[in-house]
Amino acid sequence: MSRKRPEPVQVVKQRRDAAMQTLAQAVPYIRYLGVQFERRGNELTAVLPYREDLIGNPMLPALHGGATGAFLEITGHMQVMWAQVWPLMEGGGAAAEAIDAGQFPPWPKVIDITVDYLRTGLPRDAYARARIVRQGRRYASVQVSAWQDEIDRPFAAATAHFLMRQ
Amino acid sequence: MVARLRELQALRVFVDVHVSLSLCLTKVSSDVEGPKVNSTSDTHRHEIARKFTAVIPHSLALGMSIEDLGDGEAVMKIPYDERFIGDPETGVLHGGVITALLDSCCGTAVISHPATKGPTATLDLRIDYMRAARPGEAVLAFAQCYRQTRSVAFVRAVAYETDRDDPIATATGAFTVAPASEPKS
Structure with missing residues (x-):
């Protein structure tokens, strides 16, 4: 029995990036x-490019707490969505075609x-990553952390809960 | 280092201007539960709160406006805008917009509180989303700074279209306030 030959790397990357971009x-x-998303495998990093x-x-100047909060919410939301999309996209068959x-x-x-709000949000780009702490059938609990210069010095963090709709 | 110094200087000027404005315009006792200030002071303090909001770039960009102000209370509005949609199929506003509105409204309520003598910043904000905002309608927020200690202001808020008893979202937050008497070191 011979294993199916893996797809060319560019095909894989393009499919995954396209899904991520279409979603956002x-x-x-x-x-x-x-807000933009960068991807390494299934890992997502959200980027909020600075704007006046x-x-x-x-x-001070400092980022608006509302903009920071929205950035964290978008990051967490996208992570939960992405975790749903990934297995469909990678599983092949009709589900993968639908995603495509x-x-x-x-x-x-x-x-x-x-x-x-841990520190003042500085007038420069911000980054955020989310971690799904628990994914249930109906509810998901997610932690998000955002940083600017040093990943170990977050300027904001959040815990969010989501209601799954499938 | 120089940039940091300049930042601190800017902050000091900001605080000083605000403190002196507050002090000369309002003869408020430091007692939070103290007597009501006279109406002129109210107007002036509210004017300061209005001016604060009028120069916040992100609030301006989102089209926020102050609809009403009271002692430690604020009503703010954000008009419906297609750029702020979260669900393109229904046209419902994104939760992040509601977050920004509630955060701003809470901050404004803190500034308009009689005991507040300086600027404020959000320490923490929790938002509960009860339902989707109705597409096409402006969203209002009502925030109340219900308790203030020497260093912290506690605020609750609600977002709604027309009826506060039918909320889109509710929020509770803790905000920083400058110490009432001694200057910030």
Whole structure:
């Protein structure tokens, strides 16, 4: 028995990146804030490129707590969605074809989010990663951490709960 | 290092200006539960709160406005905008927009509290989403700074379209406040 030959690396990358981009770009508010996603395998890092209109305190200056909170929420939301999409996309068959055609499962709903503002958000790019602490059939619990210069010095962190819709 | 010094200087000026404005415009006792200030002071303090919000770039970008102010209370509004949609199929606003509105409204409520003498920043904010916002409608937020200690302001808020008893989301937060008497070191 011979194993199926793996797909060429470019095909794999393109399929995964396309799914990630389609998901993020379909949401107007993610586009508005300018949040982008970078991917290594199934690991996602969200990037919030700095813009002057993200400032909440012009005297310091510091990022707006609302913009920071929204960035963390988007990161957590995307992580839960991505965790649903990944096995479908990689599993082949009709489910994978649907993903390729841009048909995704419905976005989970945000139930609640608690944001800790740990440091002043500086006027520069911010990064965030989310970790699914528990994924159940109906609920998911997610932790998000955001940093700017040093990953071990987060400027904001959040815990969020999501309602799965499948 | 120089940049950091400049930042600190800017902050000091910011605090000083605000403190002196507050002090000359409001003759408020440091007692949080103290007597009501006279109406002129109220107006001036509210004016400061309005000016604070008027220069916040992100609040301006989202189209936020202050609808009403009271002692430690604020009502703010964000108009419906297609750029802020979270679900393209239904046109429902993204939760992040509600987060930004609630955070701003809570901050404004802290600034308009009689005991507040300086700027404020969010320490923590929890938001519970009860339902989707109705597409096409502006969202209002009502925030109340219900307790203030020497260093922390406690705030609760609700987001709704027309009826506070039918909330889109509720929030509770803790905000920093400058110590009431001694200057910040």
